[in-house]
Amino acid sequence: MPVNRGVLQRYRNLLPITDATPIISLGEGSTPLVRSRHIGKFIGCEDLYFKLEGCNPTGSFKDRGMVVAVAKAMEARSNTIVCASTGNTSASAAAYGAYCGLKTVVLVPRGAIASGKLAQAIAYGAKILVVNGNFDRALELVRQLSNSHPITLVNSVNPHRLQGQKTAAFEVVDALGDAPDYLFIPVGNAGNISAYWMGFTQFFQMERTSRRPKMMGFQAEGAAPIVLGHPVENPKTIASAIRIGNPASWKLALAARDESGGRIDAVSDDEILAAYELMAGKEGVFCEPASAASVAGLLKSAACGLDLRGKSAVCVITGTGLKEPELAAQHSSALPVEIDATLGTVERALELAAVGR
Numbered sequence: 001m002p003v004n005r006g007v008l009q010r011y012r013n014l015l016p017i018t019d020a021t022p023i024i025s026l027g028e029g030s031t032p033l034v035r036s037r038h039i040g041k042f043i044g045c046e047d048l049y050f051k052l053e054g055c056n057p058t059g060s061f062k063d064r065g066m067v068v069a070v071a072k073a074m075e076a077r078s079n080t081i082v083c084a085s086t087g088n089t090s091a092s093a094a095a096y097g098a099y100c101g102l103k104t105v106v107l108v109p110r111g112a113i114a115s116g117k118l119a120q121a122i123a124y125g126a127k128i129l130v131v132n133g134n135f136d137r138a139l140e141l142v143r144q145l146s147n148s149h150p151i152t153l154v155n156s157v158n159p160h161r162l163q164g165q166k167t168a169a170f171e172v173v174d175a176l177g178d179a180p181d182y183l184f185i186p187v188g189n190a191g192n193i194s195a196y197w198m199g200f201t202q203f204f205q206m207e208r209t210s211r212r213p214k215m216m217g218f219q220a221e222g223a224a225p226i227v228l229g230h231p232v233e234n235p236k237t238i239a240s241a242i243r244i245g246n247p248a249s250w251k252l253a254l255a256a257r258d259e260s261g262g263r264i265d266a267v268s269d270d271e272i273l274a275a276y277e278l279m280a281g282k283e284g285v286f287c288e289p290a291s292a293a294s295v296a297g298l299l300k301s302a303a304c305g306l307d308l309r310g311k312s313a314v315c316v317i318t319g320t321g322l323k324e325p326e327l328a329a330q331h332s333s334a335l336p337v338e339i340d341a342t343l344g345t346v347e348r349a350l351e352l353a354a355v356g357r
């Protein structure tokens, strides 16, 4: 196995890199594309894959975009980066900021981010401001801040973020030999669906792929501005990473949907949680609830009559479930059983007969 030198190195010629851009990496990208063993059979799609973006250095796809945004910030001689975040962006910014010696400021909505994500920002030494307001308000604040101070905004409104994130589409094509028929992906601020579309389109234009997938985006029902056609004032969903009422890349996401002949639809929190349990319990992939929205969307589409027989599909599993362990404890049928430390109690707990004693 060669060393993972990161997306700047691997896709150097396809990214906005100059001789003055520092080639930095925490080992982001080159994530596994794993074939489904259960869900694919269940819905009649033999060619179903999961792109495991939780395997990135800070546990989400945000690292792909952050490495480019931070390298470009350094190229521009910026010494401070700032972002608003539902959690994963702040974890990623704080990691790359620490690695590159930049000051990192993160604004997070109060009480609305997973404990593990906050722990990461703390561990990496970011300046953390907890805002009495939601993500959309925090994003407004950092946009204003970066407009009036020499501070680089590293939210996905920074175009370098999407440039980095498009490399996931390159990897899917490189792994499968062509683009899949369908790409299922959660939609929050709508940067990632837009980035994948950019990546597939770029490879299509370069004739590295014969086709582009239909882009199937999924918002949570209580945070579905694109589906509703208007911003949502108080977005609500268990999936905090997509709890966004006014997506920054709204127009780009609509273009991705329409140009690809895909859909952007909503899934309920119950559907998200069912997919979250199914992914861990049947596929061995412990993802975060926002990531499970792509799988929930796949299951819903299949139940509504989308025929995936003979088609290939990729679900983007955007982040790891390890950042919110409390949630798994609340939503699992396999809860721990406490026993006395004797073989007999172990056997009784496992409903095994005691043999030969």
Ligand SMILES: *Cc1c(COP(=O)(O)O)cnc(C)c1O
Pocket: 060, 061, 062, 088, 089, 156, 186, 187, 188, 189, 190, 191, 192, 193, 241, 242, 288, 290, 291, 318, 319, 320
């Ligand atoms: C950021 C994030 C999303 C949403 O991506 P957008 O680009 O905001 O649409 C989904 N899942 C996870 C785990 C995320 O961190």
